[in-house]
Amino acid sequence: MEWKKKTVNVAIQVLPEADGKIKYSLVDEAIEAIRNTGLKYRVCPFETVVECTYNELPILLETIHDACQKAGTQKMLTNLKIQVDFQNGVTIEDKMEKYD
Template sequence: MMEFKQKIVNVAVQVLPMSKTHEMYDMVDAAIELIQKSGLKHKVTPFETVIEGAYGEVMELVEAVQQACYNNGAENLLCNLKIQSHQVEDVTIEDKVAKYE
């Protein structure tokens, strides 16, 4: 059986950075840019970004996304995650949305 950290999962990440001196959307844009440059499959939606990849890789990216918000002016942030995994099979974005696109 494949180690869990290597299984393909979907993680929905929503960052809500807060700052008295920086615009929230500028910090969110920096986070999305990092996700886009990661090479991992992703889908940006109005409320969150869904990332597909090996569990370990995605969680490293989630940590980097939070750091990107801090690097771009966040004083604090909320980071909401939803994780879909499967014991045996990979989880893909297409499994959930292909019939709607």
């Protein structure tokens, strides 16, 4: 399917838990893992938005979860929002250009 090769926007919110508490230092590990992928991203107050293809999404999620687990996360809730345009790619700028 061709649309799976087009750029999508994924809003990723991770809530990593260690010792019974949400740890913001572990959220930093998730953001660092995203940065290390080389994908375009934007950190927002409640989530991080990433541009990737639909086909790249499983690898991105695995990378984030592996980094958090390695950093000491014991449990993690991950919330996703995925925006797909079946004809065209979706960019962060599509939604943000009038605010930048």
